[in-house]
Amino acid sequence: GEDVEQSLFLSVREGDSSVINCTYTDSSSTYLYWYKQEPGAGLQLLTYIFSNMDMKQDQRLTVLLNKKDKHLSLRIADTQTGDSAIYFCAESPPRGNTPLVFGKGTRLSVIA
Amino acid sequence: EPEVTQTPSHQVTQMGQEVILRCVPISNHLYFYWYRQILGQKVEFLVSFYNNEISEKSEIFDDQFSVERPDGSNFTLKIRSTKLEDSAMYFCASSDLAGGLRDTQYFGPGTRLTVL
Numbered sequence: 001g002e003d004v005e006q007s008l009f010l011s012v013r014e015g016d017s018s019v020i021n022c023t024y025t026d027s028s029s030t031y032l033y034w035y036k037q038e039p040g041a042g043l044q045l046l047t048y049i050f051s052n053m054d055m056k057q058d059q060r061l062t063v064l065l066n067k068k069d070k071h072l073s074l075r076i077a078d079t080q081t082g083d084s085a086i087y088f089c090a091e092s093p094p095r096g097n098t099p100l101v102f103g104k105g106t107r108l109s110v111i112a
Numbered sequence: 113e114p115e116v117t118q119t120p121s122h123q124v125t126q127m128g129q130e131v132i133l134r135c136v137p138i139s140n141h142l143y144f145y146w147y148r149q150i151l152g153q154k155v156e157f158l159v160s161f162y163n164n165e166i167s168e169k170s171e172i173f174d175d176q177f178s179v180e181r182p183d184g185s186n187f188t189l190k191i192r193s194t195k196l197e198d199s200a201m202y203f204c205a206s207s208d209l210a211g212g213l214r215d216t217q218y219f220g221p222g223t224r225l226t227v228l
Binding site: 004031033035041042043044045048088090092096097098099100101102103104105 | 116143145153154157160162168170203205207209215216217218219220221222
């Protein structure tokens with residue numbers, strides 16, 4: 001079945017770039033999402049990329065997709081303490097209105 | 113900006129008791145979902161609901177679980193006889209029909225269920 005894997009922890013200094021990586025198994029996924037979960041809060045949709053794109057930039061966020069390797073990454077430029085959170089990668093199968101498959105989440109800690 | 117809301121934010125119950133978790137999806141959305149996240153684990157899909165019936169469900173969603181849309185705005189998840197292993201954060205999500213990004217799922221803040 002579909003599976004999504006992420007490293008569990010990442011620690012960066014304030015002002016540096018963070019890169020959070022994700023691998024997935026379903027090559028037919030149409031959209032790949034990044035959700036952010038702040039402590040005690042819900043899942044906030046951060047950004048997404050469509051499977052026919054290689055890169056998407058949205059202000060400080062850059063999403064890179066390597067379909068051949070089924071690898072997705074989220075780069076956060078100029079990381080701030082407010083970026084400390086858990087970041088979930090999720091894939092969406094192509095059928096539409098289908099369950100998302102999530103990774104375990106990467107806990108990003110930003111050190112001032 | 114429209115958002116999904118959930119109540120209560122935290123529910124504590126005794127094992128064997130029934131609980132009802134409530135959600136108000138985004139008003140023009142047609143698909144509704146429940147997911148759960150056991151502490152430290154992945155967010156797992158439970159059930160999706162469309163047109164007043166279950167669209168898909170996972171193996172976790174057994175006979176102890178049920179969902180309902182009792183009126184035009186609420187979407188509920190009922191657990192009939194809670195077990196210790198039901199302790200988790202339960203997230204409600206909603207989406208529009210598929211088509212481009214229209215079926216992007218928007219999540220509520222979650223209800224933390226603690227079963228003692």
